[in-house]
Amino acid sequence: MKTSKFFIVLILVLVSNIAFAAGKVTLTIKPPVHDGGSRLMIYYVEYREIHEKDWKENGTVPVPMVGGKYVDMPYTAENLTEGETYIFRVRVENYYGTGEPGSSSKKVTVTSEDQSGIEVQSGPGFIKPGRVNSSVLSNVSSANQIRATGVLHKKEED
Structure with a gap:
C-alpha cells in the first residue's frame, strides 16, 4: 500500500513539472550602453502578444554587476500561453527613475519546451x-x- 501511494505522488510530481515547464521563455538581458549617470538597479521585463499593441509587465530582476561592469542577466518569462507568439523588451531603473525600453526581441512562439537563447537589449537608464x-x-x-x-x-x- 505504501508503495502505490509513493508511485501516485511521484507521477503527480512528474506531471505537474511537465505542466509547469510549458509557457516559459528564457531571455538573456543585455545591459544598456548608457546608465543615465547613476547605478542601474532593476530590469523591468515587458511582453506582448504580436497581435496586441499593449505591453504588459512580466516581472523584475536586479541588475547584476561584476567587477564594476554590468553583465548579461538570464531571465525566465513565465505564465505565457503555449502556441502564442510574443515579443519582449526591457526597461531599466536607476536612481533617477525608469528609462525608455530597449529594442524588442525577435518573435518567440511558446512551445511545450523552454525557449532559450533569445537576447533582448535593455533601454538606457533614466537621465x-x-x-x-x-x-x-x-x-x-x-x-x-x-x-x-x-x-x-x-x-x-x-
Whole structure:
C-alpha cells in the first residue's frame, strides 16, 4: 500500500513539472550602453502578444554587476500561453527613475519546451534632469543641431 501511494505522488510530481515547464521563455538581458549617470538597479521585463499593441509587465530582476561592469542577466518569462507568439523588451531603473525600453526581441512562439537563447537589449537608464545626454551629442556635429535636439538643460546650482 505504501508503495502505490509513493508511485501516485511521484507521477503527480512528474506531471505537474511537465505542466509547469510549458509557457516559459528564457531571455538573456543585455545591459544598456548608457546608465543615465547613476547605478542601474532593476530590469523591468515587458511582453506582448504580436497581435496586441499593449505591453504588459512580466516581472523584475536586479541588475547584476561584476567587477564594476554590468553583465548579461538570464531571465525566465513565465505564465505565457503555449502556441502564442510574443515579443519582449526591457526597461531599466536607476536612481533617477525608469528609462525608455530597449529594442524588442525577435518573435518567440511558446512551445511545450523552454525557449532559450533569445537576447533582448535593455533601454538606457533614466537621465538625471539637467544632464546632457552624451549619446545624443555624439550624433550631432554643430551647436545648432544641439539646440534643435533640445538636449541642453539649465545647469543645476551646486
